[in-house]
Amino acid sequence: MFSVLFLFGLVSTALSFPGPVGVTEGLPELQVEEFFDKVAVTVFSKLSKSTDLPEVNWGIDSIYGIPFKLRIQTKQGKLESPTEVKRITRVSGVQEASGTAHVEGYLYLGKLQVTYETFTVNIFGLELTGKAMANINEVTTPVNIHIYKNSVKPQSTTATIGELNGYVTVHLGSDTGYQAVLNYILDAVFILRYVHDAFRWAFFQSIVPIIEQALSEAATTITL
Structure with a gap:
């Protein structure tokens, strides 16, 4: 339980102070990968169901300085025409x-x-x-x-x-x-x-809360 709260504290700290904060500091490499796999799955799942995001290709390359590859093609997962x-x-x-x-x-x-x-x-x-x-x-x-x-x-x-x-x-x-x-x-x-x-609208209104929730959900399922 302590380890879960500790990790959640790291996540909360990172969310409070944007920048290259070590969200996964102290985690073994495999658990870091597992952590971001869970985040990616959660974010993708939630965003792919959204009908309010801009209908263009976009992706996240990093979260608080940590490399994080995620590519989303909105509008039912199809690439938009130019x-x-x-x-x-x-x-x-x-x-x-x-x-x-x-x-x-x-x-x-x-x-x-x-x-x-x-x-x-x-x-x-x-x-x-x-x-x-x-x-x-x-x-x-x-x-x-x-x-x-x-x-x-x-x-x-x-x-x-x-x-x-x-x-x-x-x-x-x-x-x-x-x-x-x-x-x-x-x-x-x-x-x-x-x-x-x-994008700014989507970022502030939709994407950040989803990422925060995904980070929290991932944190509760991984122990140190």
Whole structure:
């Protein structure tokens, strides 16, 4: 009984102080694996039955600094089709920006990584394709952008997504030649904003309580 309470205390401590706290400190390796196996089964079971989670692929890579692999495909366990993005741009010369965005989220406790790729824009008859990867957090969103110009070797640059009047824009510093184009290729990055909000909602409203319950349930079934 003491050992169960001790382990539950470790779990409670970890939940109270997020970070790389040793939830399984002192447990033999096999029991650590058993502990997280039970957590994974419980979390997966509960989340797979939920109808309120964002319908995208997501996963948990770590819990409080402890490696923890879990991939969830919502909507009855099926992989969602890529999100189709089609927006008419608002800049002279750019006729249309369209493409397919595959959104794959990796949910960390406090951090979400989203890949956002394959954009095509037609400007003065010239096709440009853009790819972007964003690490979303509470403050800024750095983006690595790779621009393909007529299938030529990609040109890379780094941009920062900033919110202005409800729109997400991309600023490329002194690279003005691509700035206007990318502002509208990646104007569709507005999806990131909504994905971010959806994940934050799911994280705070649904996922954390489920993880807490799973940790507690696992703790009560493992003895030191």
